[in-house]
Every structure is written in C-alpha cells, then in structure tokens.
Amino acid sequence: MSRKKLNRGVAIVGAGMSKFGAFTGLSTRDLFVQAFQDMRASIDKGFDPNDIEALYIGNYSSDLFEGQGHTAPFMADWTGLAPRPATRIEDACASSGVALRQGIIAIASGLYDIVLVGGIEKMNDLPTSEVTDTLATASDILYEIPAGFTFPGFYAAMATAYMHKYGATPETFMKVGIKNHENGSLNEKAQFGATIRKVMDGKIAKAKTRGYPEPTWADEIEFLHDDRANPVIAWPMRLFDCSPISDGAAALLLVGEELATKFSDAPLYIIGSGQASDVALHDRKDMTALRAAQLAGKEAFEMAGVTPADIHVAEVHDCFTIAEVIATEDLGFFPQGEGYKAAEDGRTARLGERPINTSGGLKSKGHPVGASGAGQAVEIWKQLRGQAGERQLPGEPTLGLTHNVGGTGQTCVVHIYERR
Amino acid sequence: MTEHNFTHVSFEHFLGEQKLMGARCKACDTLYLPPRPMCTECYRDDMNWAELPENGKLIAFTTIHIAPTAMLEAGYGRDNPYVSGIVELENGLAISAQIMGLDAAKPEEIKIGTALKAEYVERGEGEANKTFLAFRAL
Numbered sequence: 410m411s412r413k414k415l416n417r418g419v420a421i422v423g424a425g426m427s428k429f430g431a432f433t434g435l436s437t438r439d440l441f442v443q444a445f446q447d448m449r450a451s452i453d454k455g456f457d458p459n460d461i462e463a464l465y466i467g468n469y470s471s472d473l474f475e476g477q478g479h480t481a482p483f484m485a486d487w488t489g490l491a492p493r494p495a496t497r498i499e500d501a502c503a504s505s506g507v508a509l510r511q512g513i514i515a516i517a518s519g520l521y522d523i524v525l526v527g528g529i530e531k532m533n534d535l536p537t538s539e540v541t542d543t544l545a546t547a548s549d550i551l552y553e554i555p556a557g558f559t560f561p562g563f564y565a566a567m568a569t570a571y572m573h574k575y576g577a578t579p580e581t582f583m584k585v586g587i588k589n590h591e592n593g594s595l596n597e598k599a600q601f602g603a604t605i606r607k608v609m610d611g612k613i614a615k616a617k618t619r620g621y622p623e624p625t626w627a628d629e630i631e632f633l634h635d636d637r638a639n640p641v642i643a644w645p646m647r648l649f650d651c652s653p654i655s656d657g658a659a660a661l662l663l664v665g666e667e668l669a670t671k672f673s674d675a676p677l678y679i680i681g682s683g684q685a686s687d688v689a690l691h692d693r694k695d696m697t698a699l700r701a702a703q704l705a706g707k708e709a710f711e712m713a714g715v716t717p718a719d720i721h722v723a724e725v726h727d728c729f730t731i732a733e734v735i736a737t738e739d740l741g742f743f744p745q746g747e748g749y750k751a752a753e754d755g756r757t758a759r760l761g762e763r764p765i766n767t768s769g770g771l772k773s774k775g776h777p778v779g780a781s782g783a784g785q786a787v788e789i790w791k792q793l794r795g796q797a798g799e800r801q802l803p804g805e806p807t808l809g810l811t812h813n814v815g816g817t818g819q820t821c822v823v824h825i826y827e828r829r
Numbered sequence: 830m831t832e833h834n835f836t837h838v839s840f841e842h843f844l845g846e847q848k849l850m851g852a853r854c855k856a857c858d859t860l861y862l863p864p865r866p867m868c869t870e871c872y873r874d875d876m877n878w879a880e881l882p883e884n885g886k887l888i889a890f891t892t893i894h895i896a897p898t899a900m901l902e903a904g905y906g907r908d909n910p911y912v913s914g915i916v917e918l919e920n921g922l923a924i925s926a927q928i929m930g931l932d933a934a935k936p937e938e939i940k941i942g943t944a945l946k947a948e949y950v951e952r953g954e955g956e957a958n959k960t961f962l963a964f965r966a967l
Contacts, residue, residue, distance in 0.1 A: 537895070538896075538897065539898070542898050555961050555962070556961075556962070557896070557900050557905070557927045558893075558925055559895065559896070561891075561895065565891035566889035566913070567889065569889050569890050570888065573941040640894065641936075642894055642895045643893050643894065644891055644894075644936035645936070646891075691915045691925045696888070696889050
C-alpha cells in the first residue's frame with residue numbers, strides 16, 4: 410500500500426490542559442472549560458472562539474464513569490460553541506489521539522479551517538473496583554474478561570512474556586516509574602508530581618509522627634519491592650507501575666497550515682499522522698510488541714519524511730511501565746528486546762539521549778483516559794516552543810512525537826510535530 | 830441436534846458440556862477460536878463446529894490482586910489472588926483463561942511454557958450459573 414500525504418497541511422496554534430488529578434465536584438464539562446481557557450491563553454496572537462467551526466472530543470466512557478453519554482454537545486455548549494458540529498470520538502484510551510487525527514483530516518479535507526480538538530475524562534466518581542470494570546469494557550468482554558483479566562493484568566501478561574523472551578526483570582519496570590516520577594515532579598499539572606524519593610520520605614515522616622517503626626529502605630528500588638508500600642496489582646505490575654485513576658481535560662486548536670502564523674508566533678506543524686488497529690491480545694503472534702503501534706509509527710514517519718533518530722522528544726503511552734518499554738521499541742527508538750536496557754541505562758531520562766515522557770507520562774502526570782492523547786500533544790507544544798519551564802529540554806528541540814494507545818494496543822495512533 | 834450459531838452463546842453452551850469448541854470454515858478449513866460466523870480468510874459464512882485440543886501451554890500470565898467485581902464475587906481479591914493467562918493450544922490457537930493449580934502468591938515461580946489442560950469451572954447459582962473456561966497446570 411502506498412503511503413498517502415495530507416492534501417493540506419495542518420498546524421496546532423494553541424494547546425492547554427486542566428491539572429490532572431482527583432477533583433470531587435467537577436464534571437468533565439468543568440474540566441474542559443479549564444483546558445479551553447488554558448489553550449486560549451496559549452494562542453500568541455489571540456483568537457475569537459466564534460471562529461471555531463467544529464469540535465472533535467475524545468472521551469472513553471463518561472457514560473459509565475459519570476453517567477453522562479453524548480458528551481460532545483455539552484463541551485460545545487460550555488465553551489459557547491453550539492450550534493457548531495460536535496463529535497465524540499471513542500477509541501478507549503486513544504480517544505483524544507484519534508480525535509486529533511479526525512480534526513486533522515477534517516481540516517486537510519478543506520471542509521473546515523479552524524477546529525477544536527479536546528479530550529475529557531472523569532474517573533474518580535466511581536470506586537476502584539467499578540473503575541476496573543469500566544476500563545475492562547475496552548477489552549473483549551466475551552473472551553478476555555471471563556478469564557479474570559483486568560487492564561493491569563493484560564499489561565502484566567505482556568510483561569511476563571517480555572521478561573521471558575528478553576530477560577528483563579521487575580526492576581527494569583521500576584526504573585521507568587522512578588524516571589517518570591522525576592519528570593512529573595517538574596510538571597505543575599501532574600497528578601502525582603512527587604519523586605519516588607519524596608514519596609518514601611513522606612512515608613518515613615508519617616511513621617515517625619505516628620510512632621510506628623521507621624521503614625529502612627536503602628533506596629528507591631528497595632522501597633518499590635516492599636509489598637506493603639508498593640503492593641502488587643497484577644504481578645509484575647505494582648502500584649507504582651500503574652498510571653493513576655484521573656480526572657482531566659485537554660484542548661488543542663488546529664488550523665489550516667496557511668493560517669497558522671495569523672494565530673501563533675511559533676505554531677506546531679503536524680507533519681505525520683498514523684493509526685492502526687489490532688486483534689485481541691491472545692490472538693497475536695507476538696505479545697512483546699504492539700503491531701498497531703509499529704504500523705501507526707511507520708505511517709507517521711513515512712508521511713513526515715523523518716526517522717526515529719530525528720525525534721527530539723516523545724510522549725509515549727505509559728499506562729503501565731512495561732508499556733513505555735514496548736513503545737520505545739515499537740516506534741523504532743531502540744531495537745526490539747533492547748528497550749528495557751535503554752530504560753535501565755537512563756538513556757530515556759529527560760537529559761538522556763532519547764527523552765521519553767518529559768511530562769511525567771501517564772504514570773506521574775495522570776491518565777484521564779479520554780484526555781491523555783490530547784494531553785501528550787500539550788507537552789510537545791510546550792517543549793518545542795521552549796515553554797516547558799523547569800523540565801524544558803536543552804538544545805531547542807524542533808521535532809516531537811506522541812504515541813497514544815487504546816486498550817491492549819487494539820488502537821494505536823502516532824503523531825509527529827515540527828516547529829519550523 | 831440443536832443448531833448452534835457460531836456465537837459466544839454457543840461457545841459457552843459447549844463449555845457447559847465440558848467441550849472446548851471452535852469454528853472451522855467448510856470452504857478453506859481455517860480454524861477459529863473464539864468461533865465466529867464468517868471466515869475472514871475467504872469471506873464465506875459456512876462453518877462447522879470443531880472440537881479443539883484441551884492440552885496447551887502457558888505463554889503469558891499474571892497474578893491478579895486487584896480484582897474486577899465478578900472475581901471479587903467469586904471470592905478472589907487482595908488476600909486471595911488468582912492467576913490469569915494466555916494459553917497456546919497444541920494446534921497453535923490461543924485463548925485467555927484463568928489458570929488453576931499454580932500458586933498466585935509466588936509469581937516468580939510460575940514458568941512460561943507450563944503444560945496445561947482445559948478445565949470447566951461453574952460459577953453462580955440457579956439462573957446465574959455459568960461455565961467458565963479455565964486451564965489447570967499438569
């Protein structure tokens with residue numbers, strides 16, 4: 410199949426997000442208003458919201474999480490954009506990555522010039538067991554759920570297959586978590602913006618004030634091996650290997666390429682977009698890679714005319730720590746089976762040769778599932794414009810990538826961004 | 830004999846008869862687990878039921894400590910974790926299932942490649958009674 414290009418270039422001229430976290434009393438529409446205002450403030454030359462022609466909103470399951478279906482028109486209403494067409498996109502945790510792609514396609518088609526892309530999710534209204542059940546509906550409810558699988562369980566199973574094939578250990582995954590918490594500690598929008606060290610110190614201080622015996626962890630790895638401090642969720646995935654239950658929203662303003670500098674001094678041009686689907690996990694020949702991510706990446710790289718080595722910063726879908734390791738291989742940053750060594754050696758650290766998840770990733774920043782894909786683009790927006798504050802990458806990065814996964818990799822969507 | 834559509838309802842019905850059944854395309858012989866109504870190799874929709882091998886091996890697994898509601902109701906949870914896995918049957922097809930006969934408290938000792946045999950587990954009372962596919966370590 411020959412690779413196609415967009416008929417018209419598309420640029421991001423504004424990007425914003427709510428803080429990710431647990432926000433009692435706020436619904437998705439309230440969070441989306443926060444993201445919208447943050448996005449508005451990021452548009453260098455300002456804009457009139459009335460110029461927006463359509464909305465594409467990624468949302469996994471407000472139906473089950475907050476009892477609200479048909480969410481897109483409410484986002485249009487609360488941002489003053491009714492009666493413009495408002496469409497909800499659902500592809501599990503890839504919902505707003507796919508919404509971004511739909512927004513791009515809508516502009517590239519020539520139908521619209523200015524489109525608002527959003528992502529929303531409100532997960533904290535339900536108890537954990539019901540959140541687990543709701544997330545599980547993104548897998549095969551007929552043939553996977555009766556086996557007792559949960560989402561941590563699926564990725565844990567991939568981890569056991571990966572460890573068996575390549576020799577990684579649970580410590581490998583712990584190091585990914587430590588790294589992402591370090592990055593997240595520099596992100597004021599992160600849900601768990603504390604380093605693992607700080608979490609440990611907090612627990613030690615708490616033990617002291619309560620008169621309990623003081624924990625004697627020698628280092629972060631020993632802490633992460635402590636079954637009480639870091640309980641197993643689905644072995645080898647422990648609490649600090651799993652992204653949290655999160656509420657949050659993100660918003661992106663997309664325009665036709667020729668209009669970009671009317672809005673922005675430094676627009677991000679979307680030069681590559683790829684998406685693919687896959688079968689259920691048990692039907693795959695290889696459980697240590699996501700074929701859909703490999704294909705989405707290939708499509709995006711070919712459209713962009715760049716290679717993995719050219720990318721300066723990438724936000725990848727680390728819903729679980731194993732997922733980050735696999736992502737860095739699927740995208741071609743490291744050969745298959747070597748991503749775990751790269752993670753162990755610190756090559757994916759913020760100041761390493763291949764910075765991955767400078768925002769803290771889903772692990773530390775938070776994972777309001779339908780908002781995560783658009784949230785990744787917000788980090789690339791900041792890094793490529795030199796606005797990432799304390800976590801800003803040195804060397805003026807100009808090429809960024811986002812990798813957003815739905816379910817166990819049954820949906821993957823990859824975008825490549827350029828600051829010119 | 831009752832006609833069984835190539836659906837999960839029929840699949841579960843056969844589990845109740847202690848049978849692991851897949852669908853085989855009459856035209857091109859492709860075998861499907863789970864069963865499906867249309868062959869996605871030749872696009873004909875003429876299937877036969879085929880009894881599948883009950884022996885296989887473990888190719889991926891996890892021990893689940895934070896359980897979904899259905900497994901909590903079955904008595905599992907933080908203090909009583911269980912093993913879920915992916916099983917490759919002798920004919921190369923694979924399926925997800927709960928794995929019995931392994932110690933979920935000692936995941937480090939569970940080996941990929943462990944030989945398994947299908948087991949049919951009944952859960953729920955009266956109307957809610959259902960047979961689940963599981964595998965047991967040999």
